[in-house]
Amino acid sequence: MLDLKFIRENLDSVKIAARNKREKIDLDHLVHLDAQRRELLQTVEQLKQERNSASQRVAQMKRDGESADAEIARMQGVSNQIKELDGKVREVAEQIKALQSWVPNPAHASVPVGAGEEDNVDVKSWGKPVEIDFQPKPHWEIAEQLGMVDFARGAKLSGASFITYIGRGARLERALINFMLDLHTEKHGYQEVSPPFIVNRQTMFSTGQLPKLEEDMYHVDLDDLFLIPTAEVPVTNLHRDEMLQASDLPKKYAAYTPCFRREAGAHGKDTRGLVRVHQFDKVEMVQFVRPENSYEVLETLLGHAEEVLQLLQLPYRVIELCTADLSFAAAKCYDIEVWAPGVDKWLEVSSCSNYESFQARRGNIRFRNEETGKPDFVHTLNGSGLALPRTVIAILENYQTDEGTVVVPEVLREYMGMEAIK
């Protein structure tokens, strides 16, 4: 959420920022409503002032034992006027809120302006694709042959793009979760959280999923609750409507949760196997930081995610999203893509974003700035560390042998209790 005053005073740049993100929003109308609201406010506040001072007089007269009937009769009319104007103010305020919730977070000045995916920028790459002297198999073949994933039964239980891990597949899933959580909590200093997987509307609003992405989420109608699309949602909302101590910042959390996504209209290309599924596991990192360090923190957060791939010895590249590819709420975002030789593609396994104060303002997450003594919004960041299915793809496809087995990456052997999946 952007501050109304900020929008009012920076109308042109907010318009350009929205256009750069390819968001359509009638900002002129918003500004017009805002002016209307302030005008109404002036009128009604003047009446309220009159009412307040009249009330004082009535109280005084009553204390003095005088009759206040005339004053009371006069104020009845004023009261009715106030009631009517208050109604109008509320109406306009609701329209403002509705429109304001659709104003995207402007991209940071360093973000390249672009028209689409093709304008994203390569930042760096790590590792070299392994030399495979045989025809690499796609992960779904490997996984089925080794009895790790049951695609058909997943579909039977829930529908297309739902999968079931079995045996060593399930074990690999658990091993990866533990490996990643251990790394982030023990080495990178994050506190582990296990939040609810189902959250309410306000929670979804704060992180920016609502109102824009309502159709992309699973919803429990009876209770008006949503299945989380990422741990970012519950974990960022941990401190909603809270005043944090400046000394407590930065706050760093790591959480494992399943993630639920309807992926409406995404069926078809590039969705085979584990590439795009409705429910997947992910370890997520979330940080609450002081505004002045958030961009520094974004780089270290990215580093934490990269380290997972480095330890797994999986080649990857980092790209910076251009304005057109940046999400509604993010100000800057890096994607990490891992190399998958079987499907011959780079697959996104992590998104590391700085939301600046956009989510904090929506969720009212503040800290007391000791320099000014005033409350200030924190900056929130999050990054996947990592999403599991595509990490599994990369492991299966990069570590496959020509005998159809898969070598277990060294850092996972302890967690897997085996050196190879045969």
Add this chain to the structure above:
RNA sequence: GGAGAGGUGGCCGAGCGGCUGAAGGCACAGGUUUGCUAAACCUGCGUAGGGGCAACUCUACCGAGGGUUCGAAUCCCUCCCUCUCCGCCA
């Protein structure tokens, strides 16, 4: 699910129709004093929005939303949440 109690500022906690934006305490900031640590005393200290170049001023906010009233933290209704007891249950 049933019965009861309760939700007040960064935190604790009083108030239960007008003199209350809200006592008191803690925390925090500034100052005085005591040779350090610490303590005592004094002063200040909510948030948001509007108006004004400014000093300043107005309005709103006591879980949320309605209602009663000239006037609501205080009375009434609905909802949400917390706690205690009972029931149910992985």
